[in-house]
Amino acid sequence: NLQKALWVRNVTRCKNVHLGADRLREDFPIDFVRAVTCQVCDHLLAEPLQSPCKHLFCRTCIQQYSRAVGQHCPACGLPCSPFDLVSPTKAFLGILNSVPLCCPKEGCGDPVPLGSFGTHCSSHQEEKEEEDQARKRQWQAYSNGYMPINKGG
Amino acid sequence: NLQKALWVRNVTRCKNVHLGADRLREDFPIDFVRAVTCQVCDHLLAEPLQSPCKHLFCRTCIQQYSRAVGQHCPACGLPCSPFDLVSPTKAFLGILNSVPLCCPKEGCGDPVPLGSFGTHCSSHQEEKEEEDQARKRQWQAYSNGYMPINKGG
Ligand SMILES: [Zn+2]
Ligand SMILES: [Zn+2]
Ligand SMILES: [Zn+2]
Ligand SMILES: [Zn+2]
Ligand SMILES: [Zn+2]
Ligand SMILES: [Zn+2]
Ligand SMILES: [Zn+2]
Ligand SMILES: [Zn+2]
Numbered sequence: 001n002l003q004k005a006l007w008v009r010n011v012t013r014c015k016n017v018h019l020g021a022d023r024l025r026e027d028f029p030i031d032f033v034r035a036v037t038c039q040v041c042d043h044l045l046a047e048p049l050q051s052p053c054k055h056l057f058c059r060t061c062i063q064q065y066s067r068a069v070g071q072h073c074p075a076c077g078l079p080c081s082p083f084d085l086v087s088p089t090k091a092f093l094g095i096l097n098s099v100p101l102c103c104p105k106e107g108c109g110d111p112v113p114l115g116s117f118g119t120h121c122s123s124h125q126e127e128k129e130e131e132d133q134a135r136k137r138q139w140q141a142y143s144n145g146y147m148p149i150n151k152g153g
Numbered sequence: 154n155l156q157k158a159l160w161v162r163n164v165t166r167c168k169n170v171h172l173g174a175d176r177l178r179e180d181f182p183i184d185f186v187r188a189v190t191c192q193v194c195d196h197l198l199a200e201p202l203q204s205p206c207k208h209l210f211c212r213t214c215i216q217q218y219s220r221a222v223g224q225h226c227p228a229c230g231l232p233c234s235p236f237d238l239v240s241p242t243k244a245f246l247g248i249l250n251s252v253p254l255c256c257p258k259e260g261c262g263d264p265v266p267l268g269s270f271g272t273h274c275s276s277h278q279e280e281k282e283e284e285d286q287a288r289k290r291q292w293q294a295y296s297n298g299y300m301p302i303n304k305g306g
Contacts, residue, residue, distance in 0.1 A: 026242045030207040054183040087198040090181045091253050091264065098251070100244050110242065 008040055011068045012061045018043035025111055025115040036099055036114075044114065045096060049085040053078040056088065082116050084101040161193055164212045164221045171196030176254040189252055189267075192228040193218050197267065198249060202238040206231045209241065216276055 009015070021037050021044060038045050040061035047059040055075040057065070065074050066082050073080045088091070097115025105124045112120045162168070174190050174197060191198050193214035200212040208228040210218070218227050219235050224235040240246070250268025258277045265273045 025202070025244055027203070027207065028245055029203055029209045029241060030190065031184070031192075031209065032248075034186040035182065035185040040186075050182055054180065056182045056184065088182060091178055092181055092185060095185075095248060095251065097246065121287060 008065070008069075008074070011064050012058075013042045014041050014043060014046075014058065014060065018046050018058065018113075019101070019117070020044070023104075023117075025100045025102050036096055039073075044099075044101075048088055048093075048096070050088045051075075051078070051080045052084050053080065161218070161222075161227070164217050165194045167194050167196060167199075167213065171199050171211065172254070172267075172270070173197070176257075176270075178253045178255050189249055192226075193297075197252075197254075201241055201246075201249070203241045204233045205232070205237050206233065228262065230241075 013080060018038070018041060021033055021042060023044060024033060024036075032041070035056075036045055037043060038048075038061050039055050039057045040057050045056055045058060046114050048056045049059050049062055050056055051062075051073045053073050055073050055098045057074065062074070062080075063082060066080075071081045072078060088096075097113060100111035101114055101117055103110055103112050103120060103124075105121075108124065110120075171191070171194060171243070174186055174195060176197060177186060177189075188209075189198055190196060191201075191211045191214050192208050193210050198211060201209045202212050202215055203209055204215075204226050206226050206229050208226050209256055210227065215227070215233075215238060216235060219233075224234045225231060227265045227289035241249075250266060254267055254270055254275070256263055256265050256273060258274075261277065263273075
């Protein structure tokens with residue numbers, strides 16, 4: 001089972017693209033964590049698709065699993081072709097997008113809804129760039145002051 | 154397993170108190186349904202408590218299960234005494250209370266968040282009583298008109 005799990009990870013190769021379930025805030029119940037993670041890669045669901053047996057997977061995960069392993073559900077083994085997959089209902093997507101995550105930026109304690117996690121993290125990136133530029137300007141101001149007047153020669 | 158399930162239902166006897174999972178709107182994913190239902194009675198979680206193994210149960214269900222069956226988790230069998238039980242986090246309770254349910258009143262198509270289901274259903278009850286009273290007044294108005302004038306004798 002562990003071997004299969006490792007093999008599946010090698011098929012999907014999404015470790016650097018998807019968010020780990022450890023981004024979930026606090027002590028979420030175990031069945032809830034399962035409900036918002038992909039049944040192929042165990043990451044938080046990214047662009048989820050739902051099978052007729054009502055299991056959920058990332059779009060890329062189930063597509064790659066179908067091609068590489070076969071047209072059945074990775075969770076329960078029931079038949080499942082790419083044509084059988086549908087989007088989860090709006091009601092579920094609304095809940096999924098509202099799940100609070102921990103921001104990876106140290107010092108930022110805000111709970112960040114999954115649906116706006118990308119925007120939130122970009123805003124930190126912009127802040128950082130602005131800070132870097134401000135620091136650069138400050139450094140330039142001082143370095144001008146200390147510049148030697150005699151230009152050599 | 155079915156026999157155990159029947160026996161558990163006989164212990165908890167909550168069928169007429171808790172809401173069935175069939176109150177959930179639309180085609181919710183199977184793992185999400187599991188995440189919002191009691192691991193003892195399979196109804197929608199009522200006053201949920203969380204075990205150290207992070208499983209969830211209705212308050213009354215796990216209390217009765219502990220007394221009648223033993224101090225272990227009904228879902229996974231790990232040790233669990235009533236003193237080990239805690240409230241789920243606010244983050245999870247917020248999600249649980251926002252889960253949309255179907256109103257049992259025919260014609261009312263509104264999705265009703267689990268957290269306000271009681272209030273919503275009471276409002277229908279009040280409407281019904283007002284309608285009944287209005288109907289009674291109408292009936293009285295007409296029955297007065299048709300009342301025989303001669304009072305016998
Ligand atoms: Zn993944
Ligand atoms: Zn995945
Ligand atoms: Zn399945
Ligand atoms: Zn942040
Ligand atoms: Zn129940
Ligand atoms: Zn219960
Ligand atoms: Zn357990
Ligand atoms: Zn209603």
